[in-house]
Amino acid sequence: MFRNQYDTDVTTWSPAGRLFQVEYAMEAVKQGSAAIGLRSKTHVVLGCVNKANSELSSHQKKIFKVDDHIGVAIAGLTADGRVLSRYMRSECINYSYTYESPLPVGRLVVQLADKAQVCTQRSWKRPYGVGLLVAGLDEKGAHLYYNCPSGNYFEYQAFAIGSRSQAAKTYLERRFENFSESTREDLIKDALMAIRETLQGETLKSSICTVAVVGAGEPFHILDQETVQKLIDSFDIAGTEEGPAAAPDSAAEGGSAAEGGAASEQGAPADEGVAPMDI
């Protein structure tokens, strides 16, 4: 994408039928630090890499609780993300107030998408420069959506956005078929490993990442640093120990799919060194 005469404002089409301003907004998402999400039948896990401007400053908040049953991870212009989170919270509170029940995730993402679309069709506005991974639970089960600055939204089993997200996506693509039956612990482990993929060899520590979970009977909450570090330590320790540890968990879920997951988890650490890290 190069600078051209059709990209000055969002209400100008290019001859090829593209809205460049919207596409540039999507570029802004790719510049933000990585955020990933994955879901099973009963839980959704969000994770993100914490990027700080300098050693002196604190890191950006990228995961927001929207309601007990919904949370969101953002990548891109975090200010836009903050504003949209406030909107989502407000919508959830108003819906609960009127209907005395939680706002279904699908409804919320549509409202978000419509809000984003408005900004693609007004000459005095600009598109939101933030991508949102919306994780939530409703009567139909666990959901993960990705909301785009273009006003599009898609449902995913697992997804990653932001810089170096391709590495995480590759990791997730290899294992997503097992996620449905994953236990909560395995899902979190997979999230941490996906985050690790985006770090390009840097050691994974709880100080540079944030993980949040929502599940059946478990309101959305961000895991504290200590818990995350313990989880990182438990999977970092050894690939072989993983197998027997994972199996009893998986046995509760049952099925060869889970065992397949455990086996591939054993294989993955060995692969780590071999798999190329995408930039």
Next chain:
Amino acid sequence: MTKQHPAWSPYDNNGGTCVAIAGADYCVTAADTRMSTGYSILSRDYSKIIKLADKCVMASSGFQADVKALQKLLAARHLIYQHQHNKQMSCPAMGQLLSNTLYYKRFFPYYSFNVLGGLDNEGKGCVYTYDAVGSYERVGYSSQGSGSTLIMPFLDNQLKSPSPLLLPAQDAVTPLSEAEAVDLVKTCFASATERDIYTASFFLFPPSLPLCDGIFVGGDKLEIVVLNKDGIHREYMELRKD
């Protein structure tokens, strides 16, 4: 010319009585569970007490539709506060919010007589008492509702500290223990229900006896909520239907 009376009133009084007593490190809030209209009983099992925040409980008598609307509004405002401040609202903060919310409807008030009970920022018991339009005061004890005229003088006799003009300044909170305060509350309702038809009836048990089972099945209850550093504890006293 005779005064014109409206054909319809937006308000109704559903009766009931609420009491709250603050202690050194606890707060007892209680209300009967009878909801009435006129001389009829609508429910024997309606709770007038709601937990607004971890350290704050509100009991309201009056028009329960307005009470419900007020409770919902405060709950929503508390959620917003939590999102913005990343913590629960303190009882004094909720106290101010309630006052502002009530005054907001100064010219079409919530027909709700409230008593807020909880722990302040130092962990001491606190009670705030309100009128329908938000005038409020922090006190050591209070009652509101149909039985308050019977209960308040009794509490004054039992709990009122000597003149506030005395030095050193006396704390408004009672020196009673938590168990003594709960007993005092039960005694309050024992008296009120003898003479106030809108407050649920009562059969006095000796404090040592556990809640009676078998003899009274269903019927009005007295709901007692105790808030202390260990959290919130709810207790029901079975009452006789009469």
